[in-house]
Amino acid sequence: MKAWDAIVIGGGHNGLVNACYLQRAGLNVLVVEKNDWVGGAATSRELTPGFLYSNCSYVCSLFRPEIMRDLELPRFGLQVISYEGGAVFTRDGDYLANYRDHDAHRREFARFSRRDAEAYDRYSRDVTRQCRFIQPLLMRTAPDPTSFKPRDLGELLYLGRKFAGLSAEEMALTLRFWTMSISDFLDEYFETDVIKANFALSGIIGTALGPMSPGTAYVLLHHYMGEVDGSVGAWGYARGGMGAVTKALAASFKASGGTIRTGAEVDRVLIRNGKAKGVVLAGGEEVYGKLVVSNADVKRTFLKLVEEKELPDTYLRRVRNFKIRGSSGKVNIALDSLPEFPALPKDSPVYRADMHFTDSIERMERAYDDWKAGRWSADPFLDMVIPTTLDPTMAPPGKHFMSCFVQYAPPKIDGRDWTDADRDGFTESVIAQIAEYSPGFRDRIVHMEVRTPREIEAEVGLTEGNIFQGELTFDQLLFNRPVPGYAQYRSPIGGLYMCGSSTHPGGGVMGAPGRNAAAEILRDLAKPTLHMSQAHDVI
């Protein structure tokens, strides 16, 4: 009876990153994936002939360059195509664009407010200061503040020193950043609605909070993390869709001798005497492993894959209370031609960038009100991209793939499950919004895939359809993510680890949780980690 050195449950990007690092450390690793393809939330799927859909995650910026390098992702085919900015359409027929050139960016803002245009420098200084503080924490295991182990004390000291190294003004800013609403934070810099809306969107994406909810300022930081000290830079499209990221990871994994079993759904983790011994697949097959790593979110892992009796009651309660509320959906559209937006000049780079229609924080908050009331937003917030403007591999010539991230969509409608009719209503709220800014849009639609939280949970396996595997609020970060006392990728079950976005430092196609978890596992096995690059310097 063969026992794998490690079994990774779930072939999402973090599961694959984790598996790659373990395999390269000499372990014999098996990845089991319930779908017939790997990728988790980073996939490219041909859902209609000729069109590849990035049908869950859709842009790439946060992926850690250290991981790309260690796992040789460029060699295994990953190419990221940078795009040039973005825009918010305004209801008066204009738009506010973000340009990469600093002076063009200022002039664009000055069309709306000369004051706000000049306020951008101070805003960007403060955001950069915060990112520089937090970024080095991404690639480190969060310390356990209750532990007296030398390493935890060392890490706490590191954190303390970093904090103590801040000026009084920075400390104040840090605390504000981690607790404020993005709306209040932006009020300190800007006064124009559309300019605030432009920045606020990074504070609410993937989060079941509104721009006026405390804690959303941090979510904005999380989205800016890729841009510190030139480590990655711009947002980009993975050539061939987001599946290209996990395809390259899977290729890297296999090249180093790893094994992937698709179509193999895990029914539960096999536990004997409080120790993980393997997994039981849906058909009843038992697969044995010396340790098990779950890429699934903390709720799915401990409420579905592990029997309750195996867990301490405090842990169980905290897992149940972990906030992983679904807030968004996806509308993925195949188009027979490039949509036109009369507000945009035909040669605008914005066609190749992210587009939005919510031009005030007020509208965002109203969209959130619908979520609170248990319904999808009547006037939703969209993050819309057309990657085929830069990547011809995803659609036939002249045709396009459009990805619309849609917020807000509650996990349940008025307390009951989503129905197909609800999904159609949700779809209509999105298409109607786009069509208002793009005449003839409906006629260009060839095929559509709509994913409400119901579909995201069922198909991708993310509880409630939460894209970050748990909200990125201060109470669920660092040594509190996902559960106090278990922030170091381990669990109450011996030999059962976590490596998904539910763990520190959280969601986004970043790969850091998968990597950090591998480092902890190898530490437990007393294996060297020389194949893992140190985090980039921030000087």
Added chain:
Amino acid sequence: MAQATRKKPFVTEADTAVEARTIAQSHFRTLRLGTPFQPRIDALGLKQDWYNWAGYRAPHSLWDEELEYFAIRSQAALFDISPMTKYRIEGPDAEAYLDRITLRDVTRLEPGRVHYTAWCDDEGFVLDDGTLFRLSPTRFRLCSQERHLPWLLDSGIGYEVSVEEETEAVAGLALQGPTSFAVLRDAGFAGVERLKVFDLAEFAHDDATVTISRTGFTGDLGYELFVPADKALSLWDRLMAAGELRGIRAIGYTALNRARLEAGLIIANADFATAEHAIRTDRLRMPDEIGLGFMVDPQKGHFNGRRAILEARAKKKLRHVLVGLEIEGNIPAEHAIVYYRRSQEVGLVSAAMWSPMAKRNIAIASLQRPYGDTIVDDFWVEIYAMRELQYQKLMKRAKVVQRPFIKLDRRTANPPADF
């Protein structure tokens, strides 16, 4: 609760503000703007050697940076300063407002005068330095390197004052060099001979007004001229025609930068980091730390940063000092590390050159106190001179000297000499 249906969110009424905004959309096609003088500069810019000055396409050098430099020192040099940020500050409280936000005593700045000043944040860290022109008892122009509109507007709360950015509306020219006065006189600006250093006056030009001040960034005899953007080209032509026999030349930034270093003048975000841009908080500087302590006037009423600056002085919390260095030899020490007794690192050179006027190797450096403050001997700079893909490492003695590195009597002579 029932699902709400979507209401069409469009605003229907036409709006002139929207129209103006829409017209301005096209800027994305031109990342670097031309200034109002661009047609003339393009015609003379034989080297096509441009850099980005605050979003404008500005010349590093037009045809020969050596000769452009000597135009400043021996003839008359014309330098386009239009991209410099300009704010128009006006109102019954303008004087009180500016006195409140800048370091120097604005109540002593008479109409028709200019002064070089700086302004700080509440912690006493320098936001920028610049020139303040008093155009009338209630009207000022503030010129600076960086942009400060939010800060200027927020500081104006409670004052009867208006602040407007006028960078694009007003074109600016620096006319510098020994023959600059003669050029202006010959161009027909009668009365320009009466301008003393830091005086300004208005003159008629092409049915409009040009403001001429006896100011500049070269340490030489020179003037700065501000004119409405649509009169820029006729002003340029008028000066060029009058200056033909006086050796007038258009110049680029490289030449000007040399002249300013000889004059011992500093540049924001080259010789010090401005408070609103410094990402690393230990880079912030108080006026005393960048040689601008002379501006601080504790006798006048409250001004921004006063408490912090005076406290830092009293408690000796000032950490840096900006000094002029004279370095042995002739190899420029650009961005060299400064050592005390050849081994202890005490600072950094921010600008350096071989001065053709002083015939000396000069530099501006920031040192960590007490070096440069109470300890002023035994400094060395380590010069890494890249020569044909090899560093020639030189350890050269550096002496702290007074700035400016050159002092030209013609700069201040009255009446200005007719060269």
